[in-house]
Each structure stands twice: as C-alpha cells, then as structure tokens.
Amino acid sequence: MFEVALSSLWSRRGSVMLTLASLTISMAIVIGVEHVRDQAENSFVRTVSGVDLLVGARTSQINLLLYSVFRIGNPTNNIQWQSYEDIDARSEVAWSIPFSLGDSHRGYRVLGTTSDYFEHFRYGDEEALRFAQGEEFTTPLHAVLGSEVANTLGYQLGQDIVLSHGIGNTSFVNHDNLPFTVVGILAPTGTPVDRTIHVSLQGIEAIHLGWQNGVQVSAFSPDADDPRLTELQPTQITAILLGLESPMAVFGLQRAINNYPSEPLTAILPAVALGELWQIIGTLENLLQVISILVLTASLLGLSTMLLSSLRERRRELALYRAIGAHPSFIIWLIELEGLAMVAMATLLGYLVVVLGFSLTQDWLSESYALVIDAWPSSTGTWLYIAGAILATALLILIPAFIAYRRSLGHALQSS
Amino acid sequence: MTAISISSLKYTWPGAATPTLDVPEFEVARGESVFLRGASGSGKSTLLNLMSGILATSTGSVKVLDVELAELSVRKRDRFRAEHIGIVFQQFNLIPFLTVGGNLRLAARFAHQANRETDQQARSLVEALQLHPDLLEQRADRLSVGQQQRVAIARAFINKPDLILADEPTSALDADARDHFVKLLLSIRESTGCAIVFASHDDSLADFFERRVALSDINKIKARELIHV
Numbered sequence: 001m002f003e004v005a006l007s008s009l010w011s012r013r014g015s016v017m018l019t020l021a022s023l024t025i026s027m028a029i030v031i032g033v034e035h036v037r038d039q040a041e042n043s044f045v046r047t048v049s050g051v052d053l054l055v056g057a058r059t060s061q062i063n064l065l066l067y068s069v070f071r072i073g074n075p076t077n078n079i080q081w082q083s084y085e086d087i088d089a090r091s092e093v094a095w096s097i098p099f100s101l102g103d104s105h106r107g108y109r110v111l112g113t114t115s116d117y118f119e120h121f122r123y124g125d126e127e128a129l130r131f132a133q134g135e136e137f138t139t140p141l142h143a144v145l146g147s148e149v150a151n152t153l154g155y156q157l158g159q160d161i162v163l164s165h166g167i168g169n170t171s172f173v174n175h176d177n178l179p180f181t182v183v184g185i186l187a188p189t190g191t192p193v194d195r196t197i198h199v200s201l202q203g204i205e206a207i208h209l210g211w212q213n214g215v216q217v218s219a220f221s222p223d224a225d226d227p228r229l230t231e232l233q234p235t236q237i238t239a240i241l242l243g244l245e246s247p248m249a250v251f252g253l254q255r256a257i258n259n260y261p262s263e264p265l266t267a268i269l270p271a272v273a274l275g276e277l278w279q280i281i282g283t284l285e286n287l288l289q290v291i292s293i294l295v296l297t298a299s300l301l302g303l304s305t306m307l308l309s310s311l312r313e314r315r316r317e318l319a320l321y322r323a324i325g326a327h328p329s330f331i332i333w334l335i336e337l338e339g340l341a342m343v344a345m346a347t348l349l350g351y352l353v354v355v356l357g358f359s360l361t362q363d364w365l366s367e368s369y370a371l372v373i374d375a376w377p378s379s380t381g382t383w384l385y386i387a388g389a390i391l392a393t394a395l396l397i398l399i400p401a402f403i404a405y406r407r408s409l410g411h412a413l414q415s416s
Numbered sequence: 417m418t419a420i421s422i423s424s425l426k427y428t429w430p431g432a433a434t435p436t437l438d439v440p441e442f443e444v445a446r447g448e449s450v451f452l453r454g455a456s457g458s459g460k461s462t463l464l465n466l467m468s469g470i471l472a473t474s475t476g477s478v479k480v481l482d483v484e485l486a487e488l489s490v491r492k493r494d495r496f497r498a499e500h501i502g503i504v505f506q507q508f509n510l511i512p513f514l515t516v517g518g519n520l521r522l523a524a525r526f527a528h529q530a531n532r533e534t535d536q537q538a539r540s541l542v543e544a545l546q547l548h549p550d551l552l553e554q555r556a557d558r559l560s561v562g563q564q565q566r567v568a569i570a571r572a573f574i575n576k577p578d579l580i581l582a583d584e585p586t587s588a589l590d591a592d593a594r595d596h597f598v599k600l601l602l603s604i605r606e607s608t609g610c611a612i613v614f615a616s617h618d619d620s621l622a623d624f625f626e627r628r629v630a631l632s633d634i635n636k637i638k639a640r641e642l643i644h645v
Contacts, residue, residue, distance in 0.1 A: 003518060004511070011513030316508045322470060323505075324571065325498020325526035327491050409490070 001330075005337040012310060019299075019306045020342055020349075026292070026299040027343075027350025027389065028357075033292045034385050035354060035377035037285045043372045044278055047191045048241075050122035051270050052250050055079070055087065055240040055257055058264035062280075065273040068099055068239035071109040071192045075101055078236040083263055087240060090256075092249040095120045099239040100204045103163045103175070108149045110163050110197045112204030112237070118144075120243055123191045133157055134184035140202035140232065144184040148194040152363075157182055161197075163207060175207035190372045205232040242267075296389060300343075300396050307339055308400040311407070318408050331408050332401040339397035340390065347386055351377065417482065419579050419611035420444040420467055425476035427462060436462050438636040439476075442629075444611055446481075446578070449602065451622045452615040454631030456584075460615040463631070464581050467613065468501050469493040481578055498526035502572025502610075504601075506584040509568030512557035516542075516567050519556055520574050527575040534574065541570040544607075545600055562593045569601050573608065580605060580612040586621065598624050 009016050048054075048069050056064040057077030066072045088096045097120055100112030111117075118129055118136045134157045137144055145155055155161065160179040180199060188194055209232075244250060250269065257267035311318070318331055358365075359375040422442040428435040436459045444450050454460040465471040466478050469485040472493070478485050481500055485493055497503075510519045517538060524534040542549055545566045556564065565585060572580055582601070586594040598614075598621055605612050614625060622628045632638065 004514065004522060007511075007513045007518070317511055320505075320508065320511060322494065323468070323497075323503050324523045325494055325501075325575075327494045327526075329491075330526075 001333065001337060002341075005334055005341055008334070009338055009341065015306055015310070016342065019303050020346055022299045022302055023343060023346030024349040024353065026296040027346045027386075028353040029292045029350075030296050030385050030389065031347075031350055031377055031382055032354045032357065033285070033288045034381045035358070035379065036373065037289065038377075038379040038381050039373040040281065040285075041278060043190060044274060044281075046124040047274070048121075048123060048270050050120075050126050050243065051241045052244040052247065053242040053254060053257070053267045054270050054273070055242060055265055055267045056238065058266050061266065061268040061273040062277050064239065064266055064268055065270065065277060067101065068241075069192065069270065071101070071111075071196065075238045078238055079240065079265065080236060080263055081234050083260065083265065084237055084240055086260075086262075087242070087257065090253065092244050092246070092253050093242055094245045095243045097121060097241040098201060098234075098237045099241065100201055100234065100236070101238045103165055103204065103207070105149075105161055105163050105197050106153060108146075108153075108195055108197055109192075110199060110204075112199055112201045112234075114201060117198065121193075121241070123189050123193065127189070129189070129193065130187040132185045132187040134182070136184055137198070137200050137203075138183070140200050140206050141178060141180050142183040142200065142203070143180040144186060144198040145182055146186055146194040146196045146198075147188040149197055150182075150185045155182055155185075157185065163197075163199075165207075178207050194372075201234040201237070202232045205234050297392075300389075300393055303339055303342060303393065304396045304399055307335055307397060308403065311400060311404050314404075315407070318404055322408050328405050328408050331404050332398075335401035335404050336394060336397050339393055339400075343390055343393040347389065351386075417446050418443050418479070419446045419448065419481060420613070421477075421479040421482070422467075423477050425466065425473055425478060427466060427471070427473050427475075429462075435637055437466070439463070439634050440636065442634045444579075444613060447609050447611055448627060449605065449612045449625045450614065451625035451628045452613055452631060453617065453619060453622065453628065454615065455617050458631050459635060459637070460631055461583055463635075464503075464583050464613070464615060467579075468503060468581055469497050494526070498523070499528075499575055500578050502575070502577040502580045504565070504568045504572050504580065504582040504585040507561070507564075507588045509571065510556035510559075510564055513555065515553055515555055516559070516570075517552035519567065520552075520571055523571050523574050529575060537574055537576075538570065541573055541604070544604055545570055561588050562597070565589060565593075565597055566600060569597075569604065573604055576608065576610075578610050580610055582612065582614045582616075584616055585614075586616065586618065594618075594621070 054064060054068060056068055057075065057079055059076045063073070063076065067075050084096070084098055087093065095116055097113060097117045101109060103110040115136055121129055132147060134144070143161060149155065159182045161182065162174050162176045162179050164174050180203065186193065242253075244253065254267040254269070257265050321330060321334075322328065354377055355375050358373055362373060362375060365373055420443065422439050425437060425439040426435050427437040452460060462471065466473055467480060469480070469488070472486050474486070483496065485496075488496060510516070511522065514522065520538045521531070521534055524537070538552065539549065542552060547563065547566055551559065551563065551567070556567065559567065565588070568585070585601075586597055589597055602624055614621070
C-alpha cells in the first residue's frame with residue numbers, strides 16, 4: 001500500500017511538490033514560532049533565580065529588570081553607595097550583590113560587582129556560576145569574562161583588554177590608561193552573564209577617576225600596582241540583588257526600600273517582574289501562534305483540495321482497485337496515506353528548515369535580542385504541534401477520502 | 417455446479433426510469449468458454465458488473481460458483497472477487513504509475529496470496545504471454561497498448577481464478593494483435609480450466625469460443641429502449 005501511495009504521489013509530482021512546499025513552509029512557521037516561544041520563555045525565566053529583591057533607582061519594574069538583569073537599555077539613575085551600605089546592613093538581608101553598569105568592551109557590557117557575585121548569583125534551576133578557566137578577580141584591574149565574550153573575541157587568560165566608556169558597539173572614548181587583565185572565564189550559562197565582562201567595583205571607580213560627565217578632565221593615570229587603587233571606595237552603583245534570611249521578610253523590606261528616605265529607590269520581586277515582562281511578550285507570541293495555526297490550516301485545506309481535485313482524473317484508477325478486489329476502505333486508506341505521507345515529509349522538511357534557520361541566526365539573536373535559542377526544537381509543545389498537525393491532516397483528508405469511497409461504491413467498472 | 421447462474425435478474429440504474437437488464441435465466445458451466453455478443457450500450461458492462469459483484473441487485477439472483485453474491489457483505493464480495501474472478505477491460509487495465517510487477521502484486525495482495533507464490537506465478541504468466549521478463553520492472557504506462565492488454569491477462573490470472581470476465585478486451589487492438597490476444601487468453605484459460613465470459617461486439621472472434629450467446633436473446637429489454645448511464 002505504501003508502494004501504491006508513494007508511486008501515486010510521484011506520478012503527480014508537479015502538484016504534489018507545490019503542495020508539499022506550501023505545507024513545509026507552514027510547518028516551519030508553526031514549529032519555529034513554538035520553538036521561539038518556548039526558548040524565549042525558558043531563556044527569560046532562567047536568567048535569574050534565587051534573588052528575593054532587585055533594587056535600583058526609582059523606575060518601572062520592567063525597566064529595572066531590563067537594564068540590570070538583561071543588560072538591555074540604560075539605567076535611569078544611580079544609587080548612592082551609602083544607600084547600599086544601609087540596605088546591606090539590615091538584619092533581613094542574608095547577602096547582597098552590588099551592580100555597577102555603564103561601560104562596555106567591544107559591544108559587551110561591563111559589570112562592576114564584588115566577589116559576592118560569584119558566591120551568591122544563581123541562574124536557571126538555582127545553578128551557581130562556574131569557572132571554565134581561571135578564577136575570580138582579586139585586584140581592581142582583573143576581569144572575568146562570560147563564555148560568549150571569550151569565545152567570540154577569542155580572549156585567553158592573561159590577556160589585556162581596554163574598556164570603553166558608554167555602551168555603544170564602537171566607542172571613541174576608551175579607558176586606555178588602565179587596561180584590565182583577564183583572570184577568569186565563566187562556563188556557559190545561556191543567560192546574559194555569557195555576554196558580560198565582570199570587574200570589581202574598584203576597577204570601575206579607577207577607570208573613572210578624573211572623569212566628569214563622560215569626559216576625561218584630568219590626566220590621572222595610576223598604573224596597575226598603584227596602592228591607591230585598592231583604597232578606592234565606590235560612590236555610586238546601579239542596582240543591588242538581595243537575598244533574604246527569610247522569604248517572609250520580602251514584602252516588609254520591599255516597602256522599606258520603596259520608602260527609603262534619603263533617595264528614591266525601587267525594590268522589585270524579580271519573579272513578578274519577569275512574569276509581567278513575559279506577559280507583554282506573551283501577547284505578541286500568542287498572536288504569532290494564532291497566525292501560524294491559520295497558515296497551517298490554509299495549507300492543510302490546500303492539501304485536501306489537491307487530493308479532492310485529483311479524484312476526478314483518478315476515477316478509472318479508483319474503479320480499477322475495486323475491480324481487482326480491493327475493499328472500498330482500501331481507497332480511504334490510500335488517500336489518507338497519500339496525505340499523511342506528504343504531511344510527514346513536510347514536517348521533516350519544516351523541522352530541518354527551522355534547525356537550519358536558527359543555526360544561522362543563533363549568534364545574531366543572542367547578541368541583538370538577548371535570546372538564547374537552541375537550534376533543535378525539542379519542547380513538548382513542538383511535538384504536540386506536530387502531532388496536532390498530523391491528526392488534523394488525517395481528519396481533513398477524510399473529506400476527499402470519503403468522497404472517493406462513495407464514488408467507488410456506486411461506480412460500475414467501465415462503460416463500454 | 418455452475419460458474420454463473422442468473423435467474424429473474426432485473427437491474428435499474430439509480431435514477432433511470434426503465435431497467436437496463438431483465439434476464440430471466442442465464443447459466444455458464446464451470447470451465448465453459450462463452451462469447452457474449454452485444455452492441456455497445458446494450459447492457460453488457462452492466463451485466464458483467466453484476467456478475468463480478470461490483471454492482472449488486474435487489475431483484476433476482478446472481479450466483480457465482482454457487483455463491484449468492486447479494487448475500488455477501490461488501491467486504492466479502494470484494495474478497496470473493498479478488499480470489500475467484502479475473503477481469504479484463506477494454507483499456508485502462510493497469511494502475512499506470514505502478515510497475516507491471518507492482519500491478520500483479522497488488523492484485524495478489526487483495527487475494528492474500530503469499531509473495532513467493534505471486535512471484536512464481538507472475539514469472540510463468542509473463543512467459544506464457546510471450547512478454548519479456550524485464551517488463552516486470554517497467555512502469556505500466558510505458559507499455560504499448562498490446563503489451564498492456566497482455567499484462568491485463570496476467571493480472572486476471574494471477575490469483576488462479578475460477579472465472580474470467582472480459583469486457584471488450586480487444587477493441588483497442590488491431591486485427592493481428594486481436595487474434596493473438598484471444599489465442600493467448602484462451603490457451604492460458606485451457607491450462608487452468610477456468611470459465612470465461614468474453615463480451616464483445618466483434619463477431620469475428622465468436623468462433624474461438626465453445627458457446628455463443630447474444631445479449632439480446634437473454635435480455636428482455638431491447639437495446640434501443642436503453643438510456644445508457
């Protein structure tokens with residue numbers, strides 16, 4: 001029967017190929033959209049975990065989340081160092097990680113932080129950061145690279161790098177008086193950490209000594225072992241990640257920080273903010289999903305139409321099957337098999353198109369949109385969509401199949 | 417024991433005002449070869465359809481090999497046809513996109529014949545029909561009309577039937593090919609001993625057969641009254 005179905009399709013390869021192309025495109029769209037949805041959600045939710053509160057200057061919670069965790073966009077304002085010390089000293093706080101953002105290196109963001117970062121930061125399923133090579137920074141002019149930074153720029157341990165002021169891809173204002181030495185490279189995490197260069201807060205202070213409003217006003221140029229560097233005290237930071245002694249204290253502390261008297265601060269629950277951010281993106285994705293399902297439906301109707309219109313030219317063929325003893329259900333199965341063979345083929349091709357597409361755009365997506373997307377779709381959703389498409393095909397093809405069946409029942413062999 | 421036994425058969429096409437067939441009695445003995453003469457549109461094909469069980473009648477009785485066809489379910493009738501009846505048409509006897517071998521295997525499959533047996537059977541039939549064995553791997557629509565009709569004989573005999581129904585099988589052939597075709601058909605029939613009903617309007621073939629019957633003699637409805645559907 002497979003032989004018959006496949007030979008039959010091959011004998012009509014013109015219209016079959018066109019229908020197959022349309023089915024392949026729609027399967028690729030369905031699989032692709034579902035894959036992006038799944039991976040984007042995954043990559044979002046994985047970005048940060050185990051952080052009870054995220055603190056920044058007064059801003060919206062999504063904005064704070066975007067610039068501090070996703071490193072997208074610019075901080076609106078800074079936090080005074082004094083505020084950080086006040087918050088850190090509170091009894092509810094188990095640990096805190098200060099973030100200082102605003103510089104870059106060849107398009108990658110530079111994050112000023114402390115060694116608490118390597119100890120307490122968690123991503124994904126409460127996973128800690130691991131070093132692929134080297135170790136964390138110990139002096140102000142040490143740098144630790146995210147895995148993608150090291151891979152893309154081909155940096156090794158011991159290499160000197162110069163940071164740029166601001167966050168553009170090409171900055172003309174370089175902190176070339178103070179190069180940093182790479183002392184560690186982190187293992188891949190699939191989060192924005194991979195695209196970050198980590199230095200100490202003193203390092204950030206050091207390169208900005210003698211700068212005002214982004215312009216170097218005095219030529220202060222200490223060298224790497226200048227003892228003054230280690231005495232540097234940060235004056236401002238961008239955000240704080242907090243871990244609390246007890247989750248019960250979250251709302252109390254959040255209120256306290258939001259009402260902090262000396263400067264306007266915002267404390268948010270990262271999980272809530274992630275959810276809110278996901279809702280905004282999720283709406284768009286639901287729309288895309290609906291569109292992709294409609295495209296697939298149109299293609300499946302096209303397949304049904306093709307099979308239906310072929311019945312006319314196959315009238316004698318179908319009568320012949322019965323003449324040589326085929327039960328009418330043979331005809332239903334034959335038409336079903338032809339349709340399902342095409343959808344199976346289209347699914348395979350569509351899947352490969354998606355894999356190829358994402359293999360080629362993976363780097364660009366992660367650099368431009370912070371979306372870390374695996375090339376091979378393998379989520380439950382993807383399989384459900386494929387199963388759904390095949391089921392829908394089987395049902396839709398029943399229309400031409402039953403018409404063929406009915407005709408074969410009432411039809412005489414051949415008129416003389 | 418009869419190959420075909422028809423009594424008080426009436427058949428009216430759905431939607432037609434008058435019946436096409438009214439056959440009070442018609443019998444074909446086992447192993448008998450019968451030439452059924454009739455002009456086109458006289459109801460020959462309808463009669464053959466009824467004999468093969470593709471059409472079923474509600475009035476009268478059509479027994480093939482002593483089995484009342486109307487009493488079988490559709491599925492059983494199809495299986496019965498696959499196992500006991502071989503059919504040859506005027507044209508379009510083969511699934512065009514399958515190979516000759518594929519056509520023969522498909523017919524054998526409907527009769528649930530074992531593959532090994534089919535292959536043997538196919539080879540000996542192809543040989544007996546004076547076709548080249550390489551043809552088995554050829555697509556059916558690449559063959560000449562004469563070759564296709566001979567393959568149709570092989571297809572009709574592949575399941576060792578007890579009855580062959582041939583509906584104008586030679587009208588697409590020229591005179592030489594026609595006689596050759598009928599001789600091949602009858603020589604294979606003789607070696608298997610099955611009955612045959614050969615319907616044609618071509619009287620020149622009548623002498624090849626043991627018995628000659630005019631449809632107008634067994635059918636009470638006259639040809640000019642028929643509106644062929």
